[in-house]
Amino acid sequence: MKIPPEAYYADYHETDEATFLVYDLGRLSLEWSMVEHFFAALIWELLGDFPTGKTLTGNMGNQSRADVILGLARQRLKEPAVLDSIEFACKAFNTLRENRNFLIHAHSISPPENGKKPLWRRSGKGQGDFIGTEADLADLETVIAQICDLGKFVIELVPHLHPRHSKRLKGKLPPLPDKFPPPCILTQIHPEEPSNNRRPPRASRKSPKSRSKESS
Numbered sequence: 001m002k003i004p005p006e007a008y009y010a011d012y013h014e015t016d017e018a019t020f021l022v023y024d025l026g027r028l029s030l031e032w033s034m035v036e037h038f039f040a041a042l043i044w045e046l047l048g049d050f051p052t053g054k055t056l057t058g059n060m061g062n063q064s065r066a067d068v069i070l071g072l073a074r075q076r077l078k079e080p081a082v083l084d085s086i087e088f089a090c091k092a093f094n095t096l097r098e099n100r101n102f103l104i105h106a107h108s109i110s111p112p113e114n115g116k117k118p119l120w121r122r123s124g125k126g127q128g129d130f131i132g133t134e135a136d137l138a139d140l141e142t143v144i145a146q147i148c149d150l151g152k153f154v155i156e157l158v159p160h161l162h163p164r165h166s167k168r169l170k171g172k173l174p175p176l177p178d179k180f181p182p183p184c185i186l187t188q189i190h191p192e193e194p195s196n197n198r199r200p201p202r203a204s205r206k207s208p209k210s211r212s213k214e215s216s
Contacts, residue, residue: 011108011109012108012109012110012111012118013108013109015111017111018109018111018118020137021109021118021136021137021140024137024140024141024144025103025104025140027144028100028103028104028140028143028144028147029100029104031144031147031148031151032096032097032100032104032147034147034151035093035096035147035150035151035154036065038151038154038155039065039066039069039093039154040053040057040065041158042065042069042154042157042158042161043056043057043065043068043069043072044057045158045161045162046069046072046073046076046077046161046162047072048162048164056068064093064094064097065093066089066090066091066093066094066097067090069086069089069090070086070087070090073086073087077161079160081176082157082160082161082176085153085157085160085176085177085179086157088179088182089150089153089154089157091182092146092150092153092180092182092183093150095182095183095184095185096143096146096147096150096183098185099133099143099183099185099186100143100147102120102122102131102133102186102188103120103133103135103140103143103186105122106120106121106122106133107121107122107123108120108121109121112136116134117134117135117136117139117187118134118135118136119132119133119134119189120132120133120134120135124190131188131189131190132188132189132190133186133187133188133189134186134187134188134189135186135187139186143183143186146180146183149180150180152177153177153179153180156174156176156177157176157177159173159174160173160176
């Protein structure tokens with residue numbers, strides 16, 4: 001049986017209208033992988049021992065590199081201005097990671113309606129619930145640019161992270177990089193709460209037999 005072409009309905013991300021959204025999603029993934037590698041390299045620099053650092057970052061799993069960098073920096077860095085730059089970079093990293101995860105892990109993209117932006121949907125905690133993020137092409141371009149700014153920022157921090165660089169440069173360290181406008185979390189849409197603002201009660205874990213004994 002031959003099915004007529006009009007019987008097929010493409011998902012929104014497969015349409016011509018969404019082509020650039022999907023293209024930018026790939027760019028975002030690539031640029032984020034670069035920045036994650038740069039943050040791993042910051043850990044190596046702070047430790048001053050690349051083999052040890054690579055062993056550490058190779059076994060971190062999903063642990064945030066920014067959290068490890070913050071801990072090491074607060075222990076080892078003596079210059080307040082350098083520590084302030086590290087804290088700024090780690091805060092930007094965590095914000096951009098949140099945006100990246102919402103976009104990359106979306107299981108569907110809904111087309112814009114009534115002038116709103118496309119809705120990127122992820123599974124929520126409750127059954128049948130979802131968490132959404134509103135983002136259009138301009139938002140994706142902004143997030144990609146911020147990821148690239150963060151990558152350039154942390155690269156310029158490297159000479160300030162270990163005393164060996166000061167010796168190599170004979171004390172003539174380059175200036176600290178200028179901070180860029182901090183990124184913001186994309187607009188998010190969460191599942192609606194019950195009207196009384198209380199979460200529904202959890203189901204009892206007791207068996208029906210034990211509950212009948214208590215009632216008797």
